[in-house]
Amino acid sequence: MRFGISGAALSPFLFLKSTNLKQNLLSGLEVGLYLSLGYVSQAVGLQTETAGSAGFLCSLQVVFVTLLASLNSKTISFPALLSALLAVLGVAQLEGLTTGFTGFTPGFITLMLQPVAFGYSYLRIETLMRKNPDDALPFASSQLLSTALFSGVYATFVEGSTSLPDSFTAIFSEGFTSPQALSLAYTAVFGTIISVAVECEALKYISPREASVILTTEPLIASVGASFLLKEEFDGWIGAGLILLASGVTFVPKEWMDRLPFGKGGEEGEV
Template sequence: MLKKKLIQDGKSINSDVSLLKDDIFLNTEPATAKGTKNEIRSNRKKSFFSKRPLWRRILFASKKVKGIILLNVIALVYASNIPVLKEVEAVTDPAVFTVVRFASSAIPFIPFVLRARDDVQTRTAGLELGVWVSLGYLMQAIGLLTSDAGRASFISLFTVIIVPLLDGLLGATIPAHTWFGVTMSVLGVTMLESSGSPPCVGDLWNFFSAVFFGIHMLRTEHISRNTKKENVFAILGYEVCIVAIFSIIWYLIGGWFSSDPGWDPGSWTWTLSWDWILEFPWIPALYTGIFSTGLCLWAEMAAMRDVSATETAIIYGLEPLWGAGFAWFLLGERWGVIGWIGAALVL
């Protein structure tokens, strides 16, 4: 009997403990759920009130976002180049202007070049980039002698197509939408050529300019990601110095075959020299040299450490839009309806 009673008492204790556990569980579950709801509401309030202003989100964004923003600014500056060059070529010799432009862009980088003169890798990288960008600038300057500034801006958009195509030739996979973009660009440029002034040989030179700028973009991506930050200014120094040397050679070759007696330095007097200094467009030369060449090349290399060449080319696709706007307001160039449709297809 005693044993039976002990067993019954044990069962009763176990039952009470089980009921106590259930009661604790049932009482705490609503509190936990209630606490979870309160935490969610609190987090929502925090996320609402902790939204940072736009300027803070830009300044403290990731490196890639900063690079994309920087490249958009560069596209705007590059677009302003073409109307400026087009206007300047009407008042001065393009070869002389090019020499002054690129000499002014090279001077600030000379100390970095001298400091890295024994670094073979840095020197080779800078010389290569200098050759590609020099050919691009040279073709652009020649093309603008006969081509409209607005049309030149849109033809430069071929860089957007050339970069992924060249990347594909080097082993990358070319997606189907890239080929669709090629088709739309060809159709758009064809319609663009049928609007405004008639087609000219300058359009072909501008196309070659886009090709060389595309190669330069691919090589900049590769070199910037394999270069130490402290060597960037030295590479840029070699690059802009090569551009300046190319412009001087172009000027000398043009003067050698020129029949203009004013090219002979022996015919210059102090009066002529002073008049030339006063009449030369120094502000456009310094703007296109220091700002849109030296500073933009540095910003481009810094941004492309985190942004790919293909993404950069797509961002630069906005350049024709800005270029057409500058040509519209500054130069008074106008297109027909077909030209605008073609421009839209290119974009």
């Protein structure tokens, strides 16, 4: 529901400000399909797996993006591999998943679609934004509307024809100022509109690999925020350090790394 609200809010940019409306619509449909696959797999997997497991498996997108970019450029970058490893280890420690592997359960396998779907969407967003670099907001609207469409189709035909009306009733039964409605509005504006628009704009300047490493800071920010706002105890200092170190390795100037015998590596190409 939040994707539909967010996409509709940005739709004036799509239909009035697009330099290439057809391209934005087609690009949005493509990326929206990948995103909806990631979110649906997340929702299904969370029915049997923990949020920590879901967060950790989602962080593997940094590995997927790094490997795909390396295959595409036909080179292996040591800094890229190091930052991916540090980021994944950091998220694992932060989520409390350092005690071992529990097995390939159906929920685990479903959640493994997250890094593939989300990771590939970053690669495609970067490529598509190069074609229309001035259309960040129109493109964001198109992909959000498409995500809402594909997710709605899944909810209707898999979860049941009454799932969407029931959700709408549950959220707005007490009016548009109820806690549920305000929470939806907050996630639509700050968690979706702003984040997707910034992502589209940022991927014009940074690589998908760099973006995926940045996104591994999400559980760190959530944990720190919970510590301040909800007074939860924060004890993930090792994980926090690894994640921050991964970000540092990612953004070390290339000429510095090239001075090291293991530091040279190719750039990401178009996917």
